[in-house]
Amino acid sequence: MRALKAYLRSPPALIGSVILLAVLVMGIGAHWFYPGDPLGLAGRPLQWPGQNPRFPLGTDSSGRDIAAQLFHGARVSLLIGFVATSIAAMIGIAIGALAGFYGGAVDTALMRVTEAFQTLPNFLLLLVLVAVFGSTIETVTIAIGIVSWPPVARLTRAEFLTLRTRDFVQACRVQGLSDAHLILREVLPNALPPVIVYASVVMAVAILLESALAFLQLSDPNVPSWGNLIGLGRNVLRTEWYVSAIPGVAILMTILGVSLVGQGLNDALNPRLASGR
């Protein structure tokens, strides 16, 4: 309750929530606002925004409605961001929890793997994964999740390292509770808040990764994606720059919304830090 109040009192958090809510409404209502295929031919190609009242944001070089692609793209971006973040969080929490709880050889082995993932540029790994497993929307989402987990694992491990020696955990251990119970029911709930805050960063990065991949035309071409539209707009950049400009603003606003919400959550869940600033 206190956390919620603190969250609602911070202006950045409110602005972020409003932006994110707007993108959410765009995504969920995409089929209602723009029924029909957003990638289908809608009218004469390359009409500037405002030129034709039927297309408030204009059309791209294949004569597709940019506004429709924007709305349907919101759905794709949020979905990929959310699912990829969940995958990254699950892998990261599992590895971080095991490494932090058991320590020793388990910790060393798991951290070596984490290090290997962190040494490799994540976008390069993403390229390799997409090259190997293809670029349907499912594989792209899973691949983004796979390249994004290491920071989550490190954070979870650090939390577990400090929590596992606490008295309440020792008390449970003395009671003879199983390791699984200790990890899942005792330590994990206490380790989660910072991980949840960090998830907002993971989600922002996931959305950026997908749009960059789509921009390079290496993501699913059959899905309306903001990055895809920017990439296609590149061919007409010198004259019809609005084709690339508009979806870019949409990405910017979404990431801004996610980061602001994350910052608000952080301030609300760590009041000590917030007042120190």
Place this chain on the structure above:
Amino acid sequence: MRVLRLAGRRLAASLPTLLLILMGMFLLLQFAPGDTVDALMAQIGGGDAAFAEEMRRFYGLDAGIAAQLWNYLLRLATLDLGFSAIYGKPVATVILERLPPTILLMASALSFAFFFGLVLGVIAARRVNRWPDTLISTLGLIFYATPSFWFGLMAIVVFSVYLQWLPAGGFSDITQSYTGIAAVLDIARHLVLPTLTLGLIFLAIYLRIMRASMLEVLSLDFVRTARAKGLSETRVVARHVLRNAMLPMVTLIGLQAGTMLGGSVVVESVFALPGLGRLAYESVVQRDLNTLLGIVFVSALLVIAINFVVDILYARLDPRISSES
């Protein structure tokens, strides 16, 4: 000397990591549909199965996976990265040709982000919660949220198409043959927009970290002592606070070396720079797995090397580290 030994130990510890990466990558690429021979066959317009078999034998692709992996690691130990069938040259040569633009781009983007992140972070921290701080922090948030490739395209529209101040892409002007200082200036002109594009997100991160760590250090006791001595505020910041506040930023350089290398894949293809990142993209499209593996190897080496330098830098900034061990 002690610093070097410490950094050297960290370097040795990264060897198993490197091995892990290479093995993982090699096994991963076994899942890839189609190999180099398939790509080559497609390029030369097809051929019969017997010819494909012969080519597979020629490139050593008919051996078992374990044998291929072992051969690959053995060759890597002698820095032989294999042969790129697509480029018709040894992979090491191809990569070496493409390395300079990427290193130049990364170095300039890093300097840009580090310098301006530092300055803006200091200004924001010294005017905390007043308008300069609000302005800088807001800008930081917006920069952080800007997709780099989109910023690059918009910069091309503004600075190359409309204002015509800077070239839209490429590494140097191929219609002229400059020498000496003119050639350097030409390359610098071509690198301005890519540097801004790649550095923007890191600028945002650095200024945020710098602001936070400045605020933390400013509240410590030794700063109060320095102030009580009667030092001017500028002197307190320059002599006492800055060095301590820079530590988290230096750590971040090492942590984000990989991210920056990944970012240059996108930036290089926006600006048509003939660098390592673009090579990675091309080899994905052309299924040139040998080259892709080579790039992964070289990138990992690069990241490890950057971290080695960062370790030394860190120990120089923070004497506690070198005296501890």
